[in-house]
Amino acid sequence: MVDTIQLMPISYYLSLCSLLFAIGVVGVLIKRNALVIFMSIELMLNSINLLLAAFSVYHNNAAGQILVIFIMVVAAAEVAAGLSILVVTYRKNNSIDMNLLNQLKG
Amino acid sequence: MEKYIFFFLSGLAVFSALMVLISRKPVHSVLYLILCFFAIAGHYILLNAQFLAVVHIIVYAGAIMVLFLFTLMMLNLNIVGEVRKSVLARVAAVIAGGLLLVTLVAALKGLNLSTSLSANTQIGMTSNIGKVLFNEYMFPFEAASILFLSAMVGAVMIGKKEEEEEMTNVQMTNDK
């Protein structure tokens, strides 16, 4: 049952993804909780994924969707490593406040 | 019909994305993000990218966000309570993000994009994706699997309590 699907104009997707991306950026900027920052990054990745999928469909080229899959893989790997780092950080500082992680300062 | 679905899903996505930022409890943020992911999965289905939609759910909602939730529970962050940035910093951040959005939109506006096509596209089907993935992108696929493995090992290694630490802990309890 493959019905013809009326696709939205690509600019819609562009706007939506830009918006989601910007929200992600703002999230990274305003939050101090490392976990939420991480989530904002995931949000940004997802906006890109959506755009890739949209373009893949518009250009009738599967490469975009394959790329999305690889992005998912990388995101999963990144989350695994990142969260374990977070856990270690928490164990050390008893907090995951990003502002406390300023040991790199000059 | 599709139009309404699109706008509904978009609204849901944006709303839940905003809620991720607004809600003060990290757990709520996680749940809103999951909701957002569902909205995005809906978009995928709208694009007839079924496989992507399901994989998106399985990977993001089923694995990644569970990990987040899991970490959250393990660290039990709710008790700590969230510290917030100063108002100035937050305003600056929102302005910066807004600027980014504006410039993005401005940049994209200038692009000359082809108009929408009523595509009866089948590329999002599982079999099609599989064919492309295992023919043209075989090597990246294998490389990704190795990346996964190393990430797994890395996560275990990082997250493991250092033996020395543990030893000292044991010692301390023994001393007590």
Place this chain on the structure above:
Amino acid sequence: MNTLVALVPILPLLSFIVLGLNFKRLPKVVTSLMACGSVLVSFVLAVVLFFHVKEAGTAVNVTLFEWLPTASSSMGFSFVVDPISSLMILIVTGVGFLIHVYSIGYMFNDEGFNRFFAYMNLFVFSMLVLVLGSNYLMMFIGWEGVGLCSYLLIGFWFKNHDYNNAAKKAFIMNRIGDLGFLLGMFVLYYQFGSLDYQTVFAKATLLESGNMTLTIATMLLFVGAIGKSAQIPLFTWLPDAMAGPTPVSALIHAATMVTAGVYMVVRSQALFVLAPTTLMVIAIVGIITALFAATIAIFQNDIKKVLAYSTVSQLGYMFVGLGMGAFTGAMFHLTTHAFFKALLFLAAGSVIHAMSGEQDIRKMGGLRKAVPITWLVFLIGTIAISGIPPFSGFFSKDEILLHAFEHNKIIWVLGIVGSLMTAFYMFRLFFLTFAGTFRGSDTQKHHLHESPKSMTVPLAILAILSVFGGLINIPGVFGGSSELHMFLSPMYSAGKEVIVEVSHSTEILLMIIAVLGAIAMIAFAWFRFVKMAAIPISNDAKRPLFTNLLYHKYYIDEVYAFLIEKPMLWLSGILHWFDVQIVDRAVNSLGNSILWLGTKARPLQTGNIGFYMIVMVLSIVAFMVFGLMI
């Protein structure tokens, strides 16, 4: 046939790898079987190849793989088996095999038994690459390989500091020569655009004689030969190289490696005949070396040192032959020299073995009864090197002298003098060692014994070869047909080797002069050391001026130290000061300035990630705005 050619060097290499990887774990039987077996198989293959070349009369070319391909030419990792190299591989594997067998007995109680054979196999491999290579680069690989093995084996007993120094000395001196060789290769490549023998020789024949580039190239190549074959002024390493085990001295520093220079000149004969100046230089260097080394040898008391200086001297002879255009003569002498000098060294080793490590001939004497076989083979070797017919040395030396007589009477005279000295010092050595009464300590006397079978059998074989080795190239005057010459002549660029056409009477006369002189010297030696039973005085005793000079090897090492080492150290001091005071300071102050800059810029890094990110986002915005405005 092609695989056979490749197998010849590869077998010792495989053996080296196996032995090298299992340093101490393999039992000695396995080690010796593998080491000797690989060389033996190589020898059999070499024989097959030799006869193949002899029958077919053509060279076998094998390219294993293309190596260093360049735009204009490519350097193949390739081997060539032609008369010269087939003769050389026969010598290398044949003598090498015998020495390997000998080594089993000689080295059996050494803790580095496996290491020794690993090195020896590596040496055989390198030497085979050297002689089999079909271009100068391949030769250079082998050239460096044998140099390395020489270094490793001289310093084999690395716990002794002096031995290590000897090894380093050998390596550095060789390096000087190698630099010359390398430069020569560069010149050749510059001139001919290739290093392949065939290409180079073919292009070289088009040049006229005395061509400047060619002269420079051959001179530089000869520098390489000087280093490797221990000619003046780079000969001092060879006597010191006697620090290594005796089989090493026999194989590397008498029979094979040191003759590489000779081989190289013969191989490049097509180039050298076009550079008469170089040939003249070779002849002069050769004759000076021959005489110089011979005079030193007369006053040496270490059994191996005497043989070492005699080797230098004999190499000088070979170079005289080369300089005189007697390429076959040089090769002939190389071959016979390989036989009898290997024999002499091994016999000397047997003596040392019997003497429990004693090398000073002043402490020997009267060993004839104790080690009869060694005595016999040593005698044969001594006669052979002294040039008494019909032993092999006579024929080969005679051919060189004949050429010298034809070309340059002065050199001939000097050559005769040298050969007389050779006869003298060799018999001095022989008489001091075997005749008279035993002068060593009682424990040594008690311990005297003949060497085991594994040592004496190779000695016997080499003795037979020393006796009959001359038969491969009997000159026409004795009804021979100069077979070696016939065999090698296809290699020479046509008509460039002058076949000496002197009357038979003259030839016989020359021989008689030489033989009579040698016999006279032998008699003198007998008179002095057997009849008078004269013993060389101890190290510290006062000597007449000239003798003292000779005893101290003309103070060559000291002269080198003064002429080269001192200025070098002085220059190094200046450079060191420059390095510390100027270069280091410049670098350090650069680093310090950056550190200073860093401390100033440090506050910019707040460590607050949020701050970084906001800067990042704003920068991206700025870039995009900038992009939009364009």
Place this chain on the structure above:
Amino acid sequence: MTLTNRTKVVSNKQMTFVESLYLPAIFAGMWITIKHVFRKKITIKYPEQKREIADIYRGQHILKRDEQGRERCTACGLCALACPAEAITMIAAERIAGEEKLYREEKYAKVYEINMLRCIYCGLCESACPKEAIFLTQKIVDAEYTREAFIYGKDKLVEPIDMDKRIDVSKRQTDKVLKFKQLKHERHNI
């Protein structure tokens, strides 16, 4: 010494491969459980079905009347004294005129309570009683909703006057029991 023939000594021996798969053990266990499904059920559906009990089963107490319907109990208190669980309480009273039909002796128990939650149904009260007044019956104490309801007073303990509704305790009043009670040294109230 083995108490049963099903004793199994625990050992730490290395398991064989098949054992370490656990599957055979699992299937064996499953076989055992499924066998039980078809076994006869041992449940007794209580109100409809009752377990057979022994003649001298010790259940709820009863205070007997004599042949003329008078209460036998004279409130001597021996039962309360004998009770190890201290479940029996009584208040004695003097019989007044006109009550001869009710009480056999001059003294009687005005209040006689047994806390059925405390009682351990040991039957010592029964053997302590010199007047053959208290007996344990085969009746099982009824379920109640409150703890108070388990304190049985005389209203629940004394048997009905009606001859037909009297409870037969002859199984407990055997000669043997009577003889036993007459043994002086066995008496509690020496």
Place this chain on the structure above:
Amino acid sequence: MIIYLIYKITLIVIILLMSLLIAMYATLVERKFAGFIQDRYGPDRAGPWGILQPVCDGVKLFFKEEYMPNTADKFLYILGPCLTMMVALLTSAVIPWGGTITIAGYNFPLQVASSSIDILYIFAVVSMGVYGIMIGGWASNNKFALLGAVRASSQMISYELAMALSIASVIMMTGTLSLQETVNQQHTIWNVVYQPLAFLIFFICALAETNRAPFDLPECEAELVGGYHTEYSAMKLGFYLFSEYINMFISSAVISTIFFGGYNMPFISNLGLSENIVTLLGTAFLFVKIFAFILLFMWVRWTLPRFRYDQLMKLGWKILFPLALVNLIITGIVMLLK
């Protein structure tokens, strides 16, 4: 269109009701079965053979006092059981309950949603199942509940992998992700014949996924009181308990469909019955299988002792996961050779 819509809605309602009904009676059957295994009768007072017992239980749960901890996160506390229930019911959408019924020229397939990614859908939904438990456990603000939730989530995530891998080998064999297609392919031989190991792994993982004994650690009474639903009462608790039975029902349905031929009934086509009868018989046959599996679930529960937590993780990661991988590889090799 309207007919289609009505039919779909009817079907959905029927399936939902059926799920609930079966779950309800599964509780009774569970107790009865446990009783039988322990030489008892089980509940038999409410109605003949205790047939009204589930109703009584339900009524009891409805009228119990609602209790909510003071410190609980109110919204999430309520969301937890709802989510669990919802997810449990969602899976039934793609299971083909039978063939097609033809009434008055209209074809009504007995499957709510048929797509080409049924099996992936199941996995997606199953992976959602963990949220309800986690949220509920976390929102209770109780150590035991939190521990139960953490245990549940890590257990479910761990076993999902082996489950997916075991199914992957079946998918490789059938070459389709559609359940309808999978069922049709098993007309002659069930997949379990080819893939016994995959079935075993899947079954064990299904036990773990539904938090059934011997993998019921999240609610293991001896250690964690009630696990993630310690703080729950009344119908919210009922939802949790109920969803477990629904999950069991759905798991049985999935197992029957993927491994045991679903509604395919051998030899039925030879009997010459009308299409609709055949379809209904097939559905009945499917339900027979489902009940058999539900009984199997229970049988296992009342036979095997509970695992220790480290044993559970070891079993999942070190035994089932590699075993599923090996099975996958072997399947691949065999298919290549064929």
